[in-house]
Amino acid sequence: MSTVKVITGNHAASFGARDSRAEVIAAYPITPQTQIVELLSEFCADGTLKAKFIKVESEHSAMAACIGASAAGVRAYTATSAHGLALMHEMLHWAANGRHPVVMANVNRAMGPPWSIWTDQNDSLAQRDTGWLQFYCESNQEVYDTTMIAFKACEQVLLPGMLVLDAFILSHTYEPVEMPDQELIDEFLPPFDPPYKMDLDDARAFGALTTPEWYMELRYLIQEAHEKALVTVREVEKEFGETFGRYYGTLELYRCDDAEEVILIAGSTASTAKDAVDIMRKGGRKIGLARIKLFRPFPNEEIRDIASRVNKMIVIDRNVSFGNQGIFFNEIKASLYSAKNRPPVYGFVAGLGGRDMKIDDITGIVEQADTCDIEEILWWGVKL
Amino acid sequence: MKEKGWKECLWGGLIVDAGNSVLYKTGDWRSQRPIRDEQKCTDCLQCWIMCPDAAIKVKDGKIVGIDYDYCKGCGICCKVCPFDAIEMKEEGEK
Numbered sequence: 001m002s003t004v005k006v007i008t009g010n011h012a013a014s015f016g017a018r019d020s021r022a023e024v025i026a027a028y029p030i031t032p033q034t035q036i037v038e039l040l041s042e043f044c045a046d047g048t049l050k051a052k053f054i055k056v057e058s059e060h061s062a063m064a065a066c067i068g069a070s071a072a073g074v075r076a077y078t079a080t081s082a083h084g085l086a087l088m089h090e091m092l093h094w095a096a097n098g099r100h101p102v103v104m105a106n107v108n109r110a111m112g113p114p115w116s117i118w119t120d121q122n123d124s125l126a127q128r129d130t131g132w133l134q135f136y137c138e139s140n141q142e143v144y145d146t147t148m149i150a151f152k153a154c155e156q157v158l159l160p161g162m163l164v165l166d167a168f169i170l171s172h173t174y175e176p177v178e179m180p181d182q183e184l185i186d187e188f189l190p191p192f193d194p195p196y197k198m199d200l201d202d203a204r205a206f207g208a209l210t211t212p213e214w215y216m217e218l219r220y221l222i223q224e225a226h227e228k229a230l231v232t233v234r235e236v237e238k239e240f241g242e243t244f245g246r247y248y249g250t251l252e253l254y255r256c257d258d259a260e261e262v263i264l265i266a267g268s269t270a271s272t273a274k275d276a277v278d279i280m281r282k283g284g285r286k287i288g289l290a291r292i293k294l295f296r297p298f299p300n301e302e303i304r305d306i307a308s309r310v311n312k313m314i315v316i317d318r319n320v321s322f323g324n325q326g327i328f329f330n331e332i333k334a335s336l337y338s339a340k341n342r343p344p345v346y347g348f349v350a351g352l353g354g355r356d357m358k359i360d361d362i363t364g365i366v367e368q369a370d371t372c373d374i375e376e377i378l379w380w381g382v383k384l
Numbered sequence: 385m386k387e388k389g390w391k392e393c394l395w396g397g398l399i400v401d402a403g404n405s406v407l408y409k410t411g412d413w414r415s416q417r418p419i420r421d422e423q424k425c426t427d428c429l430q431c432w433i434m435c436p437d438a439a440i441k442v443k444d445g446k447i448v449g450i451d452y453d454y455c456k457g458c459g460i461c462c463k464v465c466p467f468d469a470i471e472m473k474e475e476g477e478k
Contacts, residue, residue, distance in 0.1 A: 221393060
């Protein structure tokens with residue numbers, strides 16, 4: 001029997017890790033993530049989850065412990081946020097390059113200074129090139145579900161995966177979350193069994209020195225694995241949908257069938273933007289929404305496909321690459337350069353440091369895109 | 385024979401067979417080669433003690449040669465020899 005609990009996004013992540021039967025959890029607390037590992041430590045202490053909980057002195061060590069566990073053939077999980085993720089940076093490369101499918105929840109929190117605990121996407125997007133899969137979630141249910149989807153897909157392609165949820169908007173907000181029967185989950189997600197394990201009785205060398213003659217080949221293997229991951233994630237999402245009745249996809253399309261213009265967005269703001277789309281539809285605009293669920297690997301073909309069917313794209317970035325523009329905006333335009341049908345793409349930087357993104361902000365952005373200069377770098381809502 | 389390609393490579397710098405470092409002939413790194421003068425050598429074994437790569441071959445307490453497969457040409461043997469019995473020569477020099 002499945003159960004429904006009304007829980008926070010953080011606890012949805014904890015339950016997701018519990019029901020994925022994580023075997024090692026190594027973590028260091030940081031707001032707004034702390035509740036994730038707090039609940040997991042309770043699960044480990046009371047025997048609900050048969051896992052080793054490793055308390056460490058930093059996020060760098062947390063990831064190092066997860067990598068060691070994963071190399072030993074164990075399902076490893078951690079959670080972090082913002083500065084904690086930044087401190088892990090070296091180990092993020094190590095996890096991906098060593099091909100250890102660790103899964104981690106990152107609660108999107110703005111980087112300081114000025115000190116902030118509220119949401120934006122710069123922390124996770126700054127880790128774009130580390131080789132991790134990145135899943136941006138919209139709801140607490142999706143956080144729970146994506147934990148299992150990430151473990152399954154990541155273990156197939158031997159790459160680590162980061163599921164991303166917005167600080168407070170998801171992390172501390174209660175929503176009903178349905179948790180399927182454990183037997184069904186175990187069938188969907190069998191135990192992790194990598195081809196080579198760190199084992200004292202069967203010695204292997206991991207991450208050995210590789211000369212310039214072979215380094216590029218090993219890098220190409222990672223690129224190949226990412227290309228495969230795009231297909232694998234879709235298959236796993238499909239299987240998850242067939243088993244549990246919830247399907248997300250890598251680029252979720254909302255009211256796009258007859259859309260003439262489309263909003264592109266990631267994270268929980270997508271649900272606000274869907275309401276805005278409904279309102280604008282009532283006002284006669286043929287508008288749709290494409291939610292970027294998977295950022296790495298990037299769903300280039302799906303982006304090009306939706307681009308070929310609309311006259312205008314509006315990208316809303318809760319992040320910025322200083323000295324250039326919004327990061328999704330940048331990525332989407334790069335994806336379209338080789339497309340035959342290339343509509344104009346407008347980019348807006350908005351909602352940084354947890355500034356509220358309401359329906360009026362979304363409709364306002366869409367209206368401004370009607371008249372603004374496409375060359376402009378647009379910061380929505382900056383006080384003048 | 386076609387050289388191995390990326391498809392035949394193992395990921396992550398993984399080496400499956402243990403104890404394979406013996407196959408890596410670090411002597412390739414050498415730019416200078418130690419040459420031992422058997423007339424001057426007294427088999428005091430100072431070079432054998434100091435060699436960081438265990439490249440001084442000894443049998444029954446006597447030096448029988450230098451293992452050029454693993455000698456990196458660091459020159460420590462030449463430096464420590466009390467009898468100037470080891471000379472460093474540029475590789476390729478006769």
